[in-house]
Amino acid sequence: TQLLEQSPQFLSIQEGENLTVYCNSSSVFSSLQWYRQEPGEGPVLLVTVVTGGEVKKLKRLTFQFGDARKDSSLHITAAQPGDTGLYLCAAFFSGTYKYIFGTGTRLKVLA
Amino acid sequence: DAGVTQSPTHLIKTRGQQVTLRCSPKSGHDTVSWYQQALGQGPQFIFQYYEEEERQRGNFPDRFSGHQFPNYSSELNVNALLLGDSALYLCASSLIRNRAYGYTFGSGTRLTVV
Numbered sequence: 691t692q693l694l695e696q697s698p699q700f701l702s703i704q705e706g707e708n709l710t711v712y713c714n715s716s717s718v719f720s721s722l723q724w725y726r727q728e729p730g731e732g733p734v735l736l737v738t739v740v741t742g743g744e745v746k747k748l749k750r751l752t753f754q755f756g757d758a759r760k761d762s763s764l765h766i767t768a769a770q771p772g773d774t775g776l777y778l779c780a781a782f783f784s785g786t787y788k789y790i791f792g793t794g795t796r797l798k799v800l801a
Numbered sequence: 802d803a804g805v806t807q808s809p810t811h812l813i814k815t816r817g818q819q820v821t822l823r824c825s826p827k828s829g830h831d832t833v834s835w836y837q838q839a840l841g842q843g844p845q846f847i848f849q850y851y852e853e854e855e856r857q858r859g860n861f862p863d864r865f866s867g868h869q870f871p872n873y874s875s876e877l878n879v880n881a882l883l884l885g886d887s888a889l890y891l892c893a894s895s896l897i898r899n900r901a902y903g904y905t906f907g908s909g910t911r912l913t914v915v
Contacts, residue, residue, distance in 0.1 A: 721901045732805070732907050732908050732909050733906050735904070776841070787857060788859075789849075789900065789901075791843035792843050794841065796841060
């Protein structure tokens with residue numbers, strides 16, 4: 691059974707601080723996505739990474755795919771209250787063709 | 802370009818009843834997946850439909866069933882509702898050949914079982 695563990699589960703920080711969210715699996719995945727979800731809405735896709743070691747940047751967000759393709763991280767620089775939300779990683783496992791979501795990280799940025 | 806639309810947005814049902822949720826995928830998408838999301842947790846995969854057939858299924862009992870229509874829209878049916886079925890039900894669509902690269906989600910149906 692493929693599982694994606696995210697850490698931390700909860701994060702409350704002050705505006706302007708930096709933070710990193712981690713996503714780990716015991717299985718190799720073909721690709722990984724990061725989503726952000728706000729209350730009452732569905733997840734919104736932020737980025738897709740497919741190559742081991744790949745780094746992508748989206749404004750203040752930096753996404754990294756582990757070399758072994760079993761982990762990923764999301765780093766936010768100078769967090770703003772608008773970054774508040776539930777961050778989810780999701781991965782496609784080519785062996786089972788299943789698309790699995792992580793356990794989620796709830797971020798709250800205080801003004 | 803319309804994204805994924807789900808109906809209804811909210812629903813209250815009594816234990817033991819049956820419910821049907823509906824989803825229209827994003828224009829051009831041919832694959833529909835359903836997820837159950839408890840408050841503050843990640844979505845749990847229920848099943849995926851492509852070419853009107855269930856292609857993948859998560860660890861959900863047979864009380865959860867679905868259907869995909871020729872226009873790619875989909876329904877999720879849940880029989881004999883339990884209190885534990887209360888959750889946000891999300892529909893996601895993609896192209897089958899791009900399913901490894903992310904999904905477009907609807908805003909969900911909030912189901913409350915009382």
